[in-house]
Amino acid sequence: MTYGATGKILRVDLTRMTHWVTQPDPLFYRTYFGGSALACYYLLTERPRPVDPLAPDNLLIFASSPLVGSGIPGSNRYSVAAISPLTGVYGEAEAGGWWSTELKRAGFDAVLVEGRAEKPVYLWITDERLEIRDAAALWGKGTGETQQLIEQELGESKLRMTAIGPGGENLVRYACVVTDLKHTNGRGGMGAVMGSKNLKAVAVRGRQAIPFKDKEALKRLIKWYADNFMDHPIERVLHDGGTIGWDVTELDEAGILPTRNFRSGSFEKADEICGDTFHKQYFVEAGSCQGCVVRCKRVARSEGPWKVDPAYGGPEYETAAAFGSLCGVSDLEAICKAHELCNMYTLDTISTGSTIAFAMECFEKGLLTREDTDGLELRFGAGEAMISCVHKIARRDGFGDLLAEGSRRMAQKIGGGSEKFAMQVKGQEMAMHEPRGKGSLAMAYALSSTGANHTEGPHDYLFQEGALGVEDLHELGIFEPVPAIELSPRKARQFAYMQYTWNLFNTLGLCIFTAGPGKLLKMNQVAEAIRAATGWNVYMWELMKLAERTVTIKRMVSVRQGATRAEDRLPERLFDPLEGGLLKGNALDRKAFETCLDLYYDMLGWDRNGVPTPGKLVELGLGWMNDLPPAA
Amino acid sequence: MGVRLRPVGLLKSYCRDLIDTDGEISLEDREGETLERVCREVGLPVMMISLFLVNGQPQDRTYCLQAGDIVKCVAVIGGG
Numbered sequence: 001m002t003y004g005a006t007g008k009i010l011r012v013d014l015t016r017m018t019h020w021v022t023q024p025d026p027l028f029y030r031t032y033f034g035g036s037a038l039a040c041y042y043l044l045t046e047r048p049r050p051v052d053p054l055a056p057d058n059l060l061i062f063a064s065s066p067l068v069g070s071g072i073p074g075s076n077r078y079s080v081a082a083i084s085p086l087t088g089v090y091g092e093a094e095a096g097g098w099w100s101t102e103l104k105r106a107g108f109d110a111v112l113v114e115g116r117a118e119k120p121v122y123l124w125i126t127d128e129r130l131e132i133r134d135a136a137a138l139w140g141k142g143t144g145e146t147q148q149l150i151e152q153e154l155g156e157s158k159l160r161m162t163a164i165g166p167g168g169e170n171l172v173r174y175a176c177v178v179t180d181l182k183h184t185n186g187r188g189g190m191g192a193v194m195g196s197k198n199l200k201a202v203a204v205r206g207r208q209a210i211p212f213k214d215k216e217a218l219k220r221l222i223k224w225y226a227d228n229f230m231d232h233p234i235e236r237v238l239h240d241g242g243t244i245g246w247d248v249t250e251l252d253e254a255g256i257l258p259t260r261n262f263r264s265g266s267f268e269k270a271d272e273i274c275g276d277t278f279h280k281q282y283f284v285e286a287g288s289c290q291g292c293v294v295r296c297k298r299v300a301r302s303e304g305p306w307k308v309d310p311a312y313g314g315p316e317y318e319t320a321a322a323f324g325s326l327c328g329v330s331d332l333e334a335i336c337k338a339h340e341l342c343n344m345y346t347l348d349t350i351s352t353g354s355t356i357a358f359a360m361e362c363f364e365k366g367l368l369t370r371e372d373t374d375g376l377e378l379r380f381g382a383g384e385a386m387i388s389c390v391h392k393i394a395r396r397d398g399f400g401d402l403l404a405e406g407s408r409r410m411a412q413k414i415g416g417g418s419e420k421f422a423m424q425v426k427g428q429e430m431a432m433h434e435p436r437g438k439g440s441l442a443m444a445y446a447l448s449s450t451g452a453n454h455t456e457g458p459h460d461y462l463f464q465e466g467a468l469g470v471e472d473l474h475e476l477g478i479f480e481p482v483p484a485i486e487l488s489p490r491k492a493r494q495f496a497y498m499q500y501t502w503n504l505f506n507t508l509g510l511c512i513f514t515a516g517p518g519k520l521l522k523m524n525q526v527a528e529a530i531r532a533a534t535g536w537n538v539y540m541w542e543l544m545k546l547a548e549r550t551v552t553i554k555r556m557v558s559v560r561q562g563a564t565r566a567e568d569r570l571p572e573r574l575f576d577p578l579e580g581g582l583l584k585g586n587a588l589d590r591k592a593f594e595t596c597l598d599l600y601y602d603m604l605g606w607d608r609n610g611v612p613t614p615g616k617l618v619e620l621g622l623g624w625m626n627d628l629p630p631a632a
Numbered sequence: 633m634g635v636r637l638r639p640v641g642l643l644k645s646y647c648r649d650l651i652d653t654d655g656e657i658s659l660e661d662r663e664g665e666t667l668e669r670v671c672r673e674v675g676l677p678v679m680m681i682s683l684f685l686v687n688g689q690p691q692d693r694t695y696c697l698q699a700g701d702i703v704k705c706v707a708v709i710g711g712g
Contacts, residue, residue: 233677234709237642246709249641253706254683274641317711433711454711461682461708466668466693468679484682484708518710582690 002026003213004066004533005034010108010130012123014197015056015115019130021108029109030536031621034065036092036506037550038110039081043090044557048628051561053085053189054171054196056116062103062162062202063110065509069101069210069290070533071222073229073521074511076100076290080162080185082193086173086351086406087427087451089558089567091188094455094506095162096289099179102160105206113197122163122201124154127208135200139169142344143178144311150203163201164191165346167394171195172404174351174429178343182287182297182313186348188428188450213535221529225514225521226293232520233468238296238513242286245275247317247432248324254461255582256437258430259325260380261357262423262573265434266581269330273320282336284310289511296513306337306387315339315349318454321432322353327360328380335383338390345394351406354429356389358407358422367416374398420572426451426563433459435570436578436586439487443495443596446568449554455512458498460484460491462518469518475540476501476517487588492596496603503554504547549620551604552612556622560631565610568597634660635701639676643707647675656702668693671705680707 007026012019032041039061051058060082067075078100084091103111107128120135133153138146142165151157160180167175168191175191176184194200212218229235237246251257252270259267271277278298287297300314315323315336323329323338342349356378362368363378370377374392376385376399392400402410407429411422423430428451435442444457462469465481473479476497482490498517505512508526515521521529523540530538570593577587601608605616617625637657639647650657662670667684671693683706684691697703 233680237707237709240645241642243711246642246707247711250706250708253640253685253704254708256708276641431711459708459710462710464682466679467682468677582685 002029002066003211003535004070005029006104006107006109006210008108008128010111010125012111012113012130012132013115014113014117014121014132014199017117017132019132029066032549033507033546034068034109035063035077035079035509036081036503037546037553038507039063039079039092040090040550040553040557042112043081043083044553044560044625047083048560049631051083053083053088053193056114056197058082058193058196060113060190060193060197061110064100064103065507067530067533068509069104070212070218070529071291072218072529073222073225073292073294074514075509075529076292077509077511078103079506080177080190082190083561084188084450085171085192086189089426089451089561089563090449090554091190092450092506092554093176093185093187093190095177095179095183095185096511097160097179097183098290099160099162099183099204100509101290102204102206104210105208106204107206107208111202113199116196117198120198120200122150122199122203125202125204127206138200140166142166143181143346144344146201147181150201154203156205159203159205161201161203163346164194165344165394167345167347168192168195170394170396170404172347172393172396173406173409174348174355176346176348178346181311181343183289184343184348186350187453191346212533214532217532218529221525221532229293229520234518235294235514235520238294239286241275241279242296242298243317244278244298244315244320248274248320249276253582254437255578255584256434257325257581258321258432258434259580260328261326261361261421262430262434264580265437265578265583267325270325272330273324273332273335277332278320281332282308282314287313292511292514294514300336300339302333302336304333306333308333308336308340312340312343318432319349319353322350323386326353326357326432327386329383329386330381331383334387337387341387341390341394345390347390347394350431351429352390352393354423355403355407355410356386358410359389359403361421362414362418367414367418372399423571423573424452425569425571426567428452430571435574436588437583438484439491440495440498442487442570442574442588442593443492443600444499446570446597447499447600449558449563456499456502457495458517463494472517472522475523485586487592487596489596489599492599493603496600500544500547500551503550504543507546507550545620549622552616552620552622555606555610555612556625559611565597565608568610633699634658635662635670635697635699635703637670637674638702638704640704640706643676643681643705646677650674662697663699664696666693667691667695667697667703670697676705680709681705682708
């Protein structure tokens with residue numbers, strides 16, 4: 001028996017409208033665990049050749065993990081993965097909430113969907129049974145209405161639902177998947193993959209207990225966490241203010257708040273969109289994910305000109321910055337509205353805000369005119385025009401059809417030098433963290449297999465001299481703090497080890513806000529939690545090798561879809577000086593970046609083209625990859 | 633003339649009782665003391681402070697205060 005896992009994976013073929021269950025042996029779970037590693041394993045083994053992301057052949061994976069549902073704070077997440085329609089390489093996004101635990105209670109560790117239904121459908125999974133149900137009446141509806149109608153149809157008010165809205169249905173390249181209206185698998189266009197399969201939603205309801213090996217040990221750890229989390233400065237900040245409460249003002253002061261499409265690092269109206277202002281004017285209550293005491297989510301409401309529905313939660317920092325400083329917009333109510341619309345339509349807030357900011361800069365430079373923008377005066381600071389764009393994107397209406405393609409494709413079409421300020425890597429827009437102030441983010445954006453991904457790197461300020469996270473890095477064998485702004489060999493090492501760590505968490509289904517360097521639950525306690533959940537004799541070595549395995553398999557998926565070192569690039573703007581803020585004049589050093597790239601490949605055992613070497617694959621227990629047929 | 637401390641953003645919650653209507657904490661006779669010591673004295677979690685700006689310029693936590701200094705303390709933490 002595999003404790004923690006159900007031992008069952010649900011396979012669905014929407015072309016043939018059939019389904020079946022596979023039961024991997026326990027060694028599979030010990031080797032790949034779940035979440036991220038499980039997802040990329042299946043993508044690599046079953047789609048080893050280039051795949052059109054929006055064709056029926058793409059494989060869409062929803063993966064939980066053996067730790068999920070254990071009650072350890074943060075152990076409630078799941079990965080959604082496929083070949084991304086935004087980047088053309090590996091795509092993956094995580095979310096919290098309750099869906100992942102509910103899937104396991106319904107008897108499955110993962111759901112793999114291939115093919116395309118002839119007409120819109122949704123999946124109803126309950127107690128080891130699947131029904132593929134007609135979704136024609138739901139198509140075109142937002143997530144809120146969809147959830148209501150499905151609950152009514154099934155007579156189930158306690159189901160958990162992950163779904164797409166019009167954004168996914170209309171194949172917006174950065175459409176996301178939204179769970180229970182508030183939790184998003186945001187990045188990479190996973191919602192568009194769902195839409196391409198005519199798959200509207202996956203609803204789950206489970207009543208089975210999840211078998212864990214040592215429930216008493218889990219309870220002790222859970223109680224310890226609950227008794228201590230408010231004494232940890234970061235957990236306390238998250239509890240009291242959410243991520244909107246810890247970033248806008250601070251990043252602005254530090255000169256690294258992305259402003260006007262990353263031209264500047266400071267926004268003159270940062271105070272109008274910061275956490276303090278949000279909590280005074282629009283905050284309703286905190287929200288949570290299953291089993292988590294930190295409660296870092298925020299819920300927003302407004303009855304003002306932009307009526308904001310609290311059913312869709314509220315903006316995190318990324319959303320506040322992407323629709324705020326990045327677009328030059330200081331209307332926090334408009335930002336909250338944009339957040340609501342994105343959750344209803346299922347659009348990734350980061351890519352949506354970033355693509356609009358790119359369009360704003362094109363407009364200000366005369367590369368786009370009102371004729372192109374359906375009459376919108378699309379300048380930085382134009383909040384109303386920004387909201388109009390969100391609607392247009394979701395519906396692919398007029399100018400929205402171009403915006404829906406993302407900034408890379410827009411730049412290719414618009415030309416005129418706009419490629420230089422399309423702030424994307426591999427096609428995925430950068431998140432709201434400025435690499436000219438955080439060296440690790442430069443590496444994370446360039447080197448993540450999914451494109452610009454801020455969740456794969458350490459946030460450097462926590463790991464410099466005297467900072468909170470420095471001692472926690474000792475668990476990873478890093479004893480030297482490194483200045484945040486530095487981009488150097490020692491920063492490359494710090495990044496590589498932290499990239500392993502965050503990828504590990506995506507495989508474990510564990511939240512990076514509750515555990516890991518700089519957070520309350522330490523790495524050795526994560527190992528302890530896994531031992532208690534699964535009964536496996538797991539320690540740090542095995543976990544870090546699992547982490548390395550995860551990073552490597554993802555890389556191989558992307559390599560087989562055609563990715564090379566040429567795609568491990570950064571936008572040209574980052575090599576130009578910041579125009580404003582404390583770090584005005586700062587630019588990335590190209591030579592330092594290339595040196596770090598070379599060192600990173602060497603450290604990970606990849607060749608200088610970014611391809612894992614045969615020996616490295618064998619060392620990680622992935623020698624079977626050396627026998628895969630050629631990709632092309 | 634003493635020094636003035638301005639905790640930014642989330643740091644304010646650690647010393648709200650000391651902050652005046654201008655958002656500052658005025659401290660007398662602190663010349664020669666380090667930033668780290670003074671911040672600890674007013675209840676700020678020093679390990680969270682990633683940036684000290686003294687009169688607009690970044691300084692190390694071991695900087696010794698001078699009369700008239702205006703200090704901003706900033707905790708740059710992470711993403712989300």
